[in-house]
Amino acid sequence: MSKVFDLFIIGGGINGAGLARDAAGRGLSVCLADKGEIGGATSSWSTKLIHGGLRYLENYEFKLVRESLRERETIYNIAKQISKPIPFIIPYVDKIRPAWLIQMGLFLYDNLGGKTMIPKSKTLNLTKKLPNILKEKYKTGFQYYDVQIDDKKLTKLNIKSAKKYKAKILEYNKVKKAEIVENIWVVNLENGKKIKSKVLINASGPWINETLKKNIKIKSKNKIRLVKGSHLITKKLYKPDVAFTFQNTDKRIIFVIPYKEKFSLIGTTEVEVKSPENKKISEKETVYLINSVNNYLKKQISKKDIVETYSGIRPLIEDFNEASKVTRDYVFDLNTQKGLPLLNIYGGKLTTYRKLAEKALSDLSKFLPKTRKGKWTHKEKLF
Ligand SMILES: Cc1cc2nc3c(=O)[nH]c(=O)nc-3n(C[C@H](O)[C@H](O)[C@H](O)COP(=O)(O)OP(=O)(O)OC[C@H]3O[C@@H](n4cnc5c(N)ncnc54)[C@H](O)[C@@H]3O)c2cc1C
Numbered sequence: 414m415s416k417v418f419d420l421f422i423i424g425g426g427i428n429g430a431g432l433a434r435d436a437a438g439r440g441l442s443v444c445l446a447d448k449g450e451i452g453g454a455t456s457s458w459s460t461k462l463i464h465g466g467l468r469y470l471e472n473y474e475f476k477l478v479r480e481s482l483r484e485r486e487t488i489y490n491i492a493k494q495i496s497k498p499i500p501f502i503i504p505y506v507d508k509i510r511p512a513w514l515i516q517m518g519l520f521l522y523d524n525l526g527g528k529t530m531i532p533k534s535k536t537l538n539l540t541k542k543l544p545n546i547l548k549e550k551y552k553t554g555f556q557y558y559d560v561q562i563d564d565k566k567l568t569k570l571n572i573k574s575a576k577k578y579k580a581k582i583l584e585y586n587k588v589k590k591a592e593i594v595e596n597i598w599v600v601n602l603e604n605g606k607k608i609k610s611k612v613l614i615n616a617s618g619p620w621i622n623e624t625l626k627k628n629i630k631i632k633s634k635n636k637i638r639l640v641k642g643s644h645l646i647t648k649k650l651y652k653p654d655v656a657f658t659f660q661n662t663d664k665r666i667i668f669v670i671p672y673k674e675k676f677s678l679i680g681t682t683e684v685e686v687k688s689p690e691n692k693k694i695s696e697k698e699t700v701y702l703i704n705s706v707n708n709y710l711k712k713q714i715s716k717k718d719i720v721e722t723y724s725g726i727r728p729l730i731e732d733f734n735e736a737s738k739v740t741r742d743y744v745f746d747l748n749t750q751k752g753l754p755l756l757n758i759y760g761g762k763l764t765t766y767r768k769l770a771e772k773a774l775s776d777l778s779k780f781l782p783k784t785r786k787g788k789w790t791h792k793e794k795l796f
Pocket residue numbers: 423424425426427428429446447448449450451452453454455456457458459460461462463464586587588589616617618619620624628641642643681724725726727760761762763764765
């Protein structure tokens with residue numbers, strides 16, 4: 414009889430990769446398949462921040478921010494070679510957010526996550542500390558730190574670690590069908606192979622409901638909203654190694670972040686789309702990002718300065734709020750309606766992938782054999 418895996422994971426983005434690593438390291442037998450390159454989808458189209466998400470405080474998402482700040486510490490610790498803390502500066506604009514509100518937010522941001530190696534926030538005289546970068550009217554700024562990471566490498570390092578613990582990883586191999594045959598999940602792959610597993614995990618990111626409907630033939634309980642976020646890459650716009658958090662009059666924020674020595678990364682937008690495949694920046698988004706930068710920087714940019722663009726799709730759980738207010742937290746849908754466990758993973762952030770994996774394994778523990786270890790991924794470095 415062919416091997417029966419403990420877990421089969423559909424999708425090798427950061428969530429699938431983190432889960433494969435955690436489970437394999439606990440001694441479970443794991444198989445993961447991705448229809449494309451590992452980490453080649455949403456997990457390489459992010460803003461590349463391991464962050465608490467300062468702006469989520471405005472939506473009272475204290476639990477998410479606390480967990481994310483703790484994870485910022487842990488992930489920086491286990492992946493220092495691909496991450497670094499960088500200062501972010503919010504130029505003060507009294508008409509958008511009062512100083513006391515930003516300072517209160519930063520106080521919470523400094524303290525919600527507990528003890529940290531990341532420097533605390535402070536108020537800056539921009540005219541003295543960063544002359545000639547911003548327009549004269551921006552005299553005061555608020556500085557805080559977050560961690561920049563190579564998102565695709567983070568995913569690949571998780572897969573490398575999973576492989577070390579004997580996980581089977583299949584790239585460029587779409588899951589065509591998954592069904593229960595004689596009380597076991599049988600997964601049909603594009604290359605014609607069939608793989609058996611006790612538990613099925615759907616970590617297919619923005620394709621989650623498509624995978625459920627077309628490949629597993631189960632109707633989703635959760636409605637999702639697909640929200641496109643786009644970035645511009647330009648030649649480096651200024652020398653100092655600092656990022657800016659620009660507040661727009663629509664209350665959204667835009668980051669300008671030093672990127673790969675010679676470039677600046679500008680993002681992101683939020684535009685609702687119908688399909689997970691539709692991910693090119695539009696003319697309107699390009700103009701929005703350029704205008705946001707030109708409202709603040711002395712150096713004015715235009716389309717001619719754009720070196721590259723990329724967009725990704727956030728699969729957000731529908732809660733009928735405007736896009737910027739929909740939660741970035743993950744939601745699990747553990748489905749046993751066909752008699753065997755199927756875990757669907759909705760939403761989430763790069764930052765919380767490790768916690769997500771721990772929580773998933775805890776929720777699935779009653780369906781899995783006893784493992785040799787408990788939680789371990791916070792301690793072992795990724796390399
Ligand atoms: C614009 C933008 C900016 C963001 N910025 C940040 C940030 O700065 N910090 C942060 O913490 N988070 C950020 N996020 C969120 C973060 O990027 C995502 O939460 C995370 O990458 C999602 O990972 P995932 O594994 O769920 O999805 P994905 O990375 O999309 O992985 C899903 C995988 O499933 C595969 N797949 C789909 N269907 C099948 C199938 N039938 N068979 C096999 N494989 C299949 C796909 O090929 C894909 O590789 C951002 C998101 C966006 C869109």
